[in-house]
Amino acid sequence: MPTRRFLISALPSTLLATRAFAEPVGSFQDFLRSVGAEARRAGISQATLDRAFAGIRPNEKVLERDRHQPEFTLTWAKYRSIVITSKRITDGRAAFAAHRLLFQRVQQRYGVSAGAIVGIWGIESSFGTGTGSFNVIESLATLAWDGRRASFFRGELLAALKILNHGDVSPAAMTGSYAGAMGQPQFMPTSYLRYAVDFEGHGRRDIWTSTPDVLASIANYLAESGWRAGQGWGQAVVPPRGMTAPGRDATRPLGEWARAGVRPVIGRWVATADMPAGLIAPDGPTGEAFLVFPNFNAIRRYNPSDYYALAVGLIGDQVVA
Incomplete structure (x- = not known):
C-alpha cells in the first residue's frame, strides 16, 4: 500500500x-x-x-x-503455519496479560478491539521484540x-x-x-x-x-481506516458442499448466508443477522472458509492482503479469549 x-x-x-x-x-x-x-x-x-x-x-x-526478494507461491495453509504459531499465541497472551488495563484504555478511546490491536502487534514485531x-x-x-x-x-x-x-x-x-x-x-x-x-x-x-x-x-x-466499534472482523465457517466463495466484496447479510446453509465452525454466530459479510476461501473449496465483516477491510488497510487480515483476526481471537 x-x-x-x-x-x-x-x-x-x-x-x-x-x-x-x-x-x-x-x-x-x-x-x-x-x-x-x-x-x-x-x-x-x-x-x-x-x-x-x-x-x-x-x-x-x-x-x-x-x-x-524471493519469488514464490504461498498458500493460506502454509502462511498460517508460519505466522500463527503456538509460540506467538503464548507470547501474545503473556503480553496481553501484562498490559490488560492499557488495552482497555486504548479500546475505550478508539473503539478498536484489543484482539485486532494485539494481532497486528504480534505479526509486525512479535509484541515489540523484533x-x-x-x-x-x-x-x-x-x-x-x-x-x-x-x-x-x-x-x-x-x-x-x-x-x-x-x-x-x-x-x-x-x-x-x-x-x-x-x-x-x-x-x-x-x-x-x-x-x-x-x-x-x-x-x-x-x-x-x-x-x-x-x-x-x-x-x-x-x-x-473505518473500524466499526463493537463489531468483530469475521469468523471461520463451513459452507455447504458445492457453494462457491464469491469473495470479501460480494456481501450479503449474515442471516442470508445462514439460510443458504453456511454454518459457524464454533457453533454460534459472533455477529447479528444483518451484519454485511463476504465469504472467502483462500485455498479454494477444499480449504478453510471464512465470513468476513466490514472490519476485515479496515485491517486490510494496514496491509492489503487477505492472508494478513485473517492472521490478525485469528491471532487476536486466540490471545484475548
Whole structure:
C-alpha cells in the first residue's frame, strides 16, 4: 500500500514479478544535497539535516535485500503455519496479560478491539521484540537514490526528516526494516505522520519503546481506516458442499448466508443477522472458509492482503479469549 511497507510474506498466492532497476543518477552526496534543499524549503532545519545525514552512505545490505526478494507461491495453509504459531499465541497472551488495563484504555478511546490491536502487534514485531535495526534515514536515502521507486522512497525520506525535526526521536533511535518501516507497528514515515499518537503524554510519539504509544497508534490507524466499534472482523465457517466463495466484496447479510446453509465452525454466530459479510476461501473449496465483516477491510488497510487480515483476526481471537 502507498503509505507503508507491504509484507512480502502476506502476498496471497502471488508470484512476485521480476524487478527492473534503474541506475542511480549522480553521486549519493549530490542526492543528499538535493534532498536537503527540498527539506529546507519544507521547513526542516539545517541542524536536523546535519544530524540525520551524518555518516550515512549507500547501504549494500539494503540494496541486496531490495534486489533479491524471493519469488514464490504461498498458500493460506502454509502462511498460517508460519505466522500463527503456538509460540506467538503464548507470547501474545503473556503480553496481553501484562498490559490488560492499557488495552482497555486504548479500546475505550478508539473503539478498536484489543484482539485486532494485539494481532497486528504480534505479526509486525512479535509484541515489540523484533523491530528492525536498520538506520531508517540511511535505508530510505539508499532506496531513493538507487532508482527503483525513487519518488516513493524520496517522499518517505522527507517524511522521516519531518519526524526528526519535530523531535519525536533521534536519528540513532530511528530504526526499522531495510525498507524504512519503523518501530513496533512498522509504520512507514508517512503513516507515522498520519496515525502515530502520544498516548503516554510525554510530548513525543514513540512507537519504538513506549507500549502506550504503540498500541494507541495501531488503534488510531484502524479507527481512521473505518473500524466499526463493537463489531468483530469475521469468523471461520463451513459452507455447504458445492457453494462457491464469491469473495470479501460480494456481501450479503449474515442471516442470508445462514439460510443458504453456511454454518459457524464454533457453533454460534459472533455477529447479528444483518451484519454485511463476504465469504472467502483462500485455498479454494477444499480449504478453510471464512465470513468476513466490514472490519476485515479496515485491517486490510494496514496491509492489503487477505492472508494478513485473517492472521490478525485469528491471532487476536486466540490471545484475548
